[in-house]
Amino acid sequence: MEEKTVESIVNEGRAYACIQCGKCTGSCPSGRECGLRTRKVIHMARLGMDIYKTEELWDCTTCYTCQERCPKDVKITDIIIELRNMAVKNSFYPTMAEVPKIIIQNLYSTGNGQPLSPEVSKIRSIIGLNKEPLDASTNKDTLKKFQKLLDGLPLMQWGETQ
Amino acid sequence: MKVGVYICHCGVNIANMVDIPKVVEAISGQTNVAVCKEYQYMCSDPGQNMIRKDIEDMGLDRVVVAACSPRMHEPTFRATVADAGMNPYCFEMANIREQCSWVHEDKEEATQKAIDLVKSSVARASLLEPLQSTEIPVTHSALVIGGGIAGIQAALDIANSGFKTYLVEKEPSIGGRMAQFDKTFPTLDCAACILTPKMVDVARHPNIDLLTYSEVEHIDGSIGNFHVQIKKKPRYVDPDLCTGCGLCAEACRLKGRISSEFDMGIGKRGAIYVPFPQAVPLLYTIDPENCLLLKHGKCGKSPKCEDICDPGAIRFDQEEEHIDIDVGAIVVATGYNEFSPVVKEEYGYGKFKNVMTGLELERIFSPSGPTGGNPIINGTEPKNIVFISCVGSRDKRIGNPYCSRVCCMYIAKQAHLLKEKIPDANITVMYTDMRAFGKGYEEFYERVQKEGIRYRRGNAAEVYEEDDLLFVRAEDTLLGEPYELPADLVVLGTGLVPSPDADSIGQMLHLSRSADKFFLEAHPKLRPVDTVIDGVFLAGAAQGPKDIPDSVAQASGAASHVVNLLVKEKIHAEPIIAEINEDACVGCKTCIVLCPYEAPLYDDEKKVVTINRAVCKGCGSCAAACPSGSIKMNHFKNEQIVAQILEVI
Amino acid sequence: MKYAFFPGCIAKNVYPGIEKATRLVSAKLGIDLVDYEYSCCPPPGVIACYDKDSWLTLGARNLSLSEKDNHDIMTICAGCYGTLHNVWHTLKQDQDKMEFVNEHLSRIDTEYKGNIRPVHFVDLLSKMRDEIKQNKEIDLDFRVAVHYGCHYLKPSDVTGENSEAPKILDEIVSLLGCESVPFKDRLTCCGAGGGVMSGEPDLSLKIIDRKLKNIEKADVDCIINICSFCHMNFDQSQKKLHAYDIPVLHLNQLLGLAFGFKHKHLGLHTNLVSTRDIVKKVKGAKRESMK
Amino acid sequence: MTEEFKPKIVGFLCNWCCYAGADMAGTSRMKYPSNIRIIRVMCSSRINTEMIIKAFQTGADAVFIGGCHFGDCHYVDGNYRTKKRIDVLKRLLSHMGIEQERLRLEWVSAAEGEKFSKTMAEFTDTITSLGPSPLREIKEEAI
Numbered sequence A: 001m002e003e004k005t006v007e008s009i010v011n012e013g014r015a016y017a018c019i020q021c022g023k024c025t026g027s028c029p030s031g032r033e034c035g036l037r038t039r040k041v042i043h044m045a046r047l048g049m050d051i052y053k054t055e056e057l058w059d060c061t062t063c064y065t066c067q068e069r070c071p072k073d074v075k076i077t078d079i080i081i082e083l084r085n086m087a088v089k090n091s092f093y094p095t096m097a098e099v100p101k102i103i104i105q106n107l108y109s110t111g112n113g114q115p116l117s118p119e120v121s122k123i124r125s126i127i128g129l130n131k132e133p134l135d136a137s138t139n140k141d142t143l144k145k146f147q148k149l150l151d152g153l154p155l156m157q158w159g160e161t162q
Numbered sequence B: 001m002k003v004g005v006y007i008c009h010c011g012v013n014i015a016n017m018v019d020i021p022k023v024v025e026a027i028s029g030q031t032n033v034a035v036c037k038e039y040q041y042m043c044s045d046p047g048q049n050m051i052r053k054d055i056e057d058m059g060l061d062r063v064v065v066a067a068c069s070p071r072m073h074e075p076t077f078r079a080t081v082a083d084a085g086m087n088p089y090c091f092e093m094a095n096i097r098e099q100c101s102w103v104h105e106d107k108e109e110a111t112q113k114a115i116d117l118v119k120s121s122v123a124r125a126s127l128l129e130p131l132q133s134t135e136i137p138v139t140h141s142a143l144v145i146g147g148g149i150a151g152i153q154a155a156l157d158i159a160n161s162g163f164k165t166y167l168v169e170k171e172p173s174i175g176g177r178m179a180q181f182d183k184t185f186p187t188l189d190c191a192a193c194i195l196t197p198k199m200v201d202v203a204r205h206p207n208i209d210l211l212t213y214s215e216v217e218h219i220d221g222s223i224g225n226f227h228v229q230i231k232k233k234p235r236y237v238d239p240d241l242c243t244g245c246g247l248c249a250e251a252c253r254l255k256g257r258i259s260s261e262f263d264m265g266i267g268k269r270g271a272i273y274v275p276f277p278q279a280v281p282l283l284y285t286i287d288p289e290n291c292l293l294l295k296h297g298k299c300g301k302s303p304k305c306e307d308i309c310d311p312g313a314i315r316f317d318q319e320e321e322h323i324d325i326d327v328g329a330i331v332v333a334t335g336y337n338e339f340s341p342v343v344k345e346e347y348g349y350g351k352f353k354n355v356m357t358g359l360e361l362e363r364i365f366s367p368s369g370p371t372g373g374n375p376i377i378n379g380t381e382p383k384n385i386v387f388i389s390c391v392g393s394r395d396k397r398i399g400n401p402y403c404s405r406v407c408c409m410y411i412a413k414q415a416h417l418l419k420e421k422i423p424d425a426n427i428t429v430m431y432t433d434m435r436a437f438g439k440g441y442e443e444f445y446e447r448v449q450k451e452g453i454r455y456r457r458g459n460a461a462e463v464y465e466e467d468d469l470l471f472v473r474a475e476d477t478l479l480g481e482p483y484e485l486p487a488d489l490v491v492l493g494t495g496l497v498p499s500p501d502a503d504s505i506g507q508m509l510h511l512s513r514s515a516d517k518f519f520l521e522a523h524p525k526l527r528p529v530d531t532v533i534d535g536v537f538l539a540g541a542a543q544g545p546k547d548i549p550d551s552v553a554q555a556s557g558a559a560s561h562v563v564n565l566l567v568k569e570k571i572h573a574e575p576i577i578a579e580i581n582e583d584a585c586v587g588c589k590t591c592i593v594l595c596p597y598e599a600p601l602y603d604d605e606k607k608v609v610t611i612n613r614a615v616c617k618g619c620g621s622c623a624a625a626c627p628s629g630s631i632k633m634n635h636f637k638n639e640q641i642v643a644q645i646l647e648v649i
Numbered sequence C: 001m002k003y004a005f006f007p008g009c010i011a012k013n014v015y016p017g018i019e020k021a022t023r024l025v026s027a028k029l030g031i032d033l034v035d036y037e038y039s040c041c042p043p044p045g046v047i048a049c050y051d052k053d054s055w056l057t058l059g060a061r062n063l064s065l066s067e068k069d070n071h072d073i074m075t076i077c078a079g080c081y082g083t084l085h086n087v088w089h090t091l092k093q094d095q096d097k098m099e100f101v102n103e104h105l106s107r108i109d110t111e112y113k114g115n116i117r118p119v120h121f122v123d124l125l126s127k128m129r130d131e132i133k134q135n136k137e138i139d140l141d142f143r144v145a146v147h148y149g150c151h152y153l154k155p156s157d158v159t160g161e162n163s164e165a166p167k168i169l170d171e172i173v174s175l176l177g178c179e180s181v182p183f184k185d186r187l188t189c190c191g192a193g194g195g196v197m198s199g200e201p202d203l204s205l206k207i208i209d210r211k212l213k214n215i216e217k218a219d220v221d222c223i224i225n226i227c228s229f230c231h232m233n234f235d236q237s238q239k240k241l242h243a244y245d246i247p248v249l250h251l252n253q254l255l256g257l258a259f260g261f262k263h264k265h266l267g268l269h270t271n272l273v274s275t276r277d278i279v280k281k282v283k284g285a286k287r288e289s290m291k
Numbered sequence D: 001m002t003e004e005f006k007p008k009i010v011g012f013l014c015n016w017c018c019y020a021g022a023d024m025a026g027t028s029r030m031k032y033p034s035n036i037r038i039i040r041v042m043c044s045s046r047i048n049t050e051m052i053i054k055a056f057q058t059g060a061d062a063v064f065i066g067g068c069h070f071g072d073c074h075y076v077d078g079n080y081r082t083k084k085r086i087d088v089l090k091r092l093l094s095h096m097g098i099e100q101e102r103l104r105l106e107w108v109s110a111a112e113g114e115k116f117s118k119t120m121a122e123f124t125d126t127i128t129s130l131g132p133s134p135l136r137e138i139k140e141e142a143i
């Protein structure tokens, strides 16, 4: 697959068509509480500015409301996700970078971003479920295979450079 | 046989992508080619003179021009060669611009293609036969479909030139959308004051036959001679007796119970009604969908309308009429509809009662409207008003990517009118871009701003309701700040979509539509009032969103084209039609089944078919199917097409 | 009717009551659930935002598991649904991505073909209205605030839902006797997604605070959701904010109550925000329906 | 054959819709491969079986027929007849050992420049991957 660039992201997501109407920002549940200006993200991206270095990019909850309403059919949320991928590749993590790292570690060691705690395990058996759910961590071989899959994926490479 | 071949550069349009000297080299010396020249602009005077001179000097009997699309300049060059005495049907064009230099990126490939195309044209030209066009008489009358401002203007212009004009309007009155307005931007003329006199002129004009409450049912024929069937819906009122006194409407049992289309559903009417007081013709109409007698066969003891009508104009036994007319030309002026904002659910139209559309608000301003011109919305005078622009326009998601061209300005007009009526109102316009391009429009925009209307850039994201109050959310894109405004009235600047009738009218006339679904003009710049169907013209918003000045200008343009045609006694009929070799015809009637126009006629005595020249349109369908090969399709004969195939492969 | 059951990590590992409720309710409705060795979906917020291709691959691994038996996958969380459905949709259309994914899957001798499709439980329910009515034992006359979850609805060109005026959930709660109470901004995001809850907890809390305020104003008995992740956010944030006291139930737990299951079997008591009042109301309603 | 295969495509376009659509692609400068050679006819229904077979026999790798959308035909319903004729012909081609994909019928309106250019790109691709027409090989061997 071809390497993504800001330009290719802009083209694929139709950001060039943006008319700066602001319907995205006005719809954004997050921008009401913080400095995220969705419209500005799109504008900066198509100007080729280093939007992926800004922290606002990480304020988006990926709720897709903006993309849903954009009259020009700009794939706004998809673009934001691609820009985040690009930020990660270029080692521009938000201040919150530690947390995703833990989630990725959990994913690696248990197959789940949110692992089972002993407390919840107890609750499971009280309410009549298996103490431990059947999943990727149930079977050692499965987990090994899962880890082998993860090992070769780009996700783990970015994790390491951090 | 002497063929002259001329390769056009079109400035750099062709020359940049096609190696013209190479084309000339490849063509010179081909069979029958007497001369091959290149020139900068073949369609210019010197270009055309060059051809004329060569015909005269060298006795060329075939000419090929390799240039733009024949749809652009074939008529030009046909006239050129005819000037010099050559038969115009011996002229042939190779399209090396639209379908070659403009669409390809490899010069070598484009050059090769150009050579192939020119060779193919030379081969075809060598087999072309001189044809003589026949003359057909022109019916000196016109049909205008749609009685909005555009249709009215077109009808008046044609009628004033002395030609009989039929104006067909599907509603009970002419006037169209403009009749619904109180004031018009940017001059704030009273719409009725400028429109009503024109409407009356139409009704009184000796050359105009006004057919309201009527629809076109069927059209056939072609330029100069269209045959049209019109359905006149029954009004259930005798037009000769009704005095327009209105007593019946007052008396109707359903008075004030039926929502009025003209008032956009805000006002109410009875089952017998006129859409508005200045209606032309001022004839009352009974709405069969609602009238108690027509629907249930019984209206109380006796119909009140009938009881009160002194002249006895009510006619429940009136029936649909079908009228046949012949006309030489047709103007389509079917106008537009307002975009229905129901699908833009984030704005809450249909859900929140104080969210309304632009056209609905127009009726609120009208002194004859549902509130008598008072700015009362659902019982109260609004104080906080928000306008939202571009609703249903510039919107790819709902498939209306175009700008509607009038909403920026009608929003400015409506904001002004509201401010005038409610001086202490807070009025905010949330806009995407301000498009004020017409004469006096930017000035009007400034005036409205000066009056204290707040323009905030950034379009509304959504409307919500809390404790009976509306709130509009948006980003002020100039501040880069999201904000919310309370509103007791939200006006949606709804855009324009084609009249729903465009489908049926378009099909009857075989008109093309552009991607926006409005009717397609023959050329966006040079023939904006023509269609590709000869003798059919466009006026007003039927062709695309337009304000009143542009609608009127285009209507006059269409009318002048109609008159250009109608002043002619005769026009030349294309000789590109089918001919039958009666000796070869086996009388199988295949062609009769295939022809959409009933042009092939079976001769019972000779047991063969002949073609009615006046009716054949030259599609060639019959020629393609004739099992005995007896049909010759002029100008597109089998051998002419095959010669082209052989050259391009 | 047989479905591969994808509980998702929150329903398994944080709010097992949701998993339990799903199993109970499904059995009643005649839906056979089959378990597979799934990983987490993986979450769109963190994993897709870090590397979309890895996200597609891990999602495709999950899809490939029941593909062997040709069982469609049933999810009970808008997040899982969003991921799996989006992976399915993307790979169906993008040959390049499909190749990338299978290249990696081949390293563990797996292949994803794209034959089965992910569904959300609520979509099955909407086709089982009669069965729901038949199994209903108690008429629950709750006033409820429904929350759809962004990734169930959007992007609509992928999900096929009407994102501005959805109805399914409102209709299902009304089948159970509940009234879906309108409230301001009812369709806005709960603030948890996109890695914001874990990465920027303060921002996330501000977003849900606003949402809870609107719900509180509507005076409801509980919040009903179809997303375990939103469920967690609604329940935990009320504690973090030291405010509000609105019980949070997954739709499947509400169904469980209506079908007559004990609240403890549905794990209601494991919520942070007490569900005591709800339980009390159910008991009242039960007595009412016994009469 | 060491040379890169460049398919030869003959296009028959009706004057009113598809030809105008191709012109629209031109006025809008929408690029497409140069393989097609366009022959203008008034209506797609003018094209008969002999002409198409002739094109293949002469060495065309593919034939494209472009007309108006149903309901838009300048001659009422010529395009219905074209459709019927082409459907029959496709079966006939199969018998002759010519892949059906080599004959394509498409409706393009006067406004659909983009559709025309996209169709051309796609069609050229299809034919390139199909390789030279079997008839053409027979013909070349004969020479």
Ligand SMILES: Cc1cc2nc3c(=O)[nH]c(=O)nc-3n(C[C@H](O)[C@H](O)[C@H](O)COP(=O)(O)OP(=O)(O)OC[C@H]3O[C@@H](n4cnc5c(N)ncnc54)[C@H](O)[C@@H]3O)c2cc1C
Pocket (backbone or CB within 6 Å): B145, B146, B147, B148, B149, B150, B151, B168, B169, B170, B171, B174, B175, B176, B177, B178, B181, B183, B184, B185, B186, B214, B215, B216, B333, B334, B335, B336, B337, B338, B358, B359, B362, B406, B410, B413, B499, B501, B505, B539, B540, B541, B542, B546, B547, B548, B549, B551
């Ligand atoms: C809210 C609003 C405010 C506006 N304000 C202004 C303004 O202030 N100034 C300005 O310049 N412009 C304004 N415009 C634009 C203006 O309305 C148009 O420019 C104008 O009406 C176009 O005229 P028309 O005759 O082309 O179409 P229409 O006014 O739509 O008339 C078309 C007519 O054709 C009839 N018709 C349709 N189909 C058929 C059929 N099949 N058979 C017979 N009859 C048919 C219709 O009934 C109608 O009477 C405004 C538009 C809107 C939406």
Ligand SMILES: Cc1cc2nc3c(=O)[nH]c(=O)nc-3n(C[C@H](O)[C@H](O)[C@H](O)COP(=O)(O)OP(=O)(O)OC[C@H]3O[C@@H](n4cnc5c(N)ncnc54)[C@H](O)[C@@H]3O)c2cc1C
Pocket (backbone or CB within 6 Å): B525
């Ligand atoms: C930079 C620029 C780019 C443009 N690009 C486009 C475009 O891409 N597309 C588009 O649609 N429009 C374009 N336009 C607009 C376009 O130029 C005008 O719409 C068009 O030229 C108007 O034509 P006209 O005949 O009215 O006026 P003109 O082109 O100005 O012609 C007027 C003629 O009258 C002659 N004349 C003037 N006074 C007298 C006199 N007293 N006696 C005799 N003759 C006289 C002049 O010499 C001239 O030949 C552009 C305009 C500009 C400035």
Ligand code: SF4
Pocket (backbone or CB within 6 Å): A017, A018, A019, A020, A021, A022, A023, A024, A025, A038, A039, A042, A066, A069, A070, A071, A072, A073, A074, A076
């Ligand atoms: S809604 Fe779309 S067009 Fe409008 S500013 Fe946002 S991205 Fe641009």
Ligand code: SF4
Pocket (backbone or CB within 6 Å): A024, A027, A028, A029, A030, A031, A038, A059, A060, A061, A062, A063, A064, A065, A066, A067, A076, A077
């Ligand atoms: S997807 Fe992100 S940017 Fe768009 S509205 Fe939701 S939170 Fe805002």
Ligand code: SF4
Pocket (backbone or CB within 6 Å): B008, B009, B010, B011, B040, B041, B042, B043, B044, B067, B068, B069, B073, B097
């Ligand atoms: S004849 Fe056509 S191609 Fe030549 S200059 Fe004129 S417009 Fe251009």
Ligand code: SF4
Pocket (backbone or CB within 6 Å): B237, B241, B242, B243, B244, B245, B246, B247, B248, B249, B284, B308, B309, B310, B311, B312, B313, B314
């Ligand atoms: S129908 Fe009779 S009552 Fe009614 S307006 Fe005409 S004349 Fe008057």
Ligand code: SF4
Pocket (backbone or CB within 6 Å): B251, B252, B253, B254, B270, B271, B272, B286, B290, B291, B292, B293, B294, B299, B303, B304, B305, B306
């Ligand atoms: S018959 Fe009755 S309902 Fe009909 S128009 Fe007359 S009064 Fe009205």
Ligand code: SF4
Pocket (backbone or CB within 6 Å): B389, B390, B391, B393, B394, B402, B403, B404, B405, B406, B407, B408, B409, B432, B433, B434, B435, B493, B495
């Ligand atoms: S005229 Fe103005 S409001 Fe209307 S679509 Fe165009 S920009 Fe939008």
Ligand code: SF4
Pocket (backbone or CB within 6 Å): B580, B584, B585, B586, B587, B588, B589, B590, B591, B592, B600, B608, B609, B625, B626, B627, B628, B629, B630, B631
């Ligand atoms: S199809 Fe040919 S042979 Fe048959 S009737 Fe018509 S002209 Fe004669």
Ligand code: SF4
Pocket (backbone or CB within 6 Å): B577, B578, B594, B595, B596, B597, B598, B599, B600, B611, B615, B616, B617, B618, B619, B620, B621, B622, B623
């Ligand atoms: S060419 Fe067309 S219109 Fe003329 S006779 Fe043949 S089928 Fe009829």
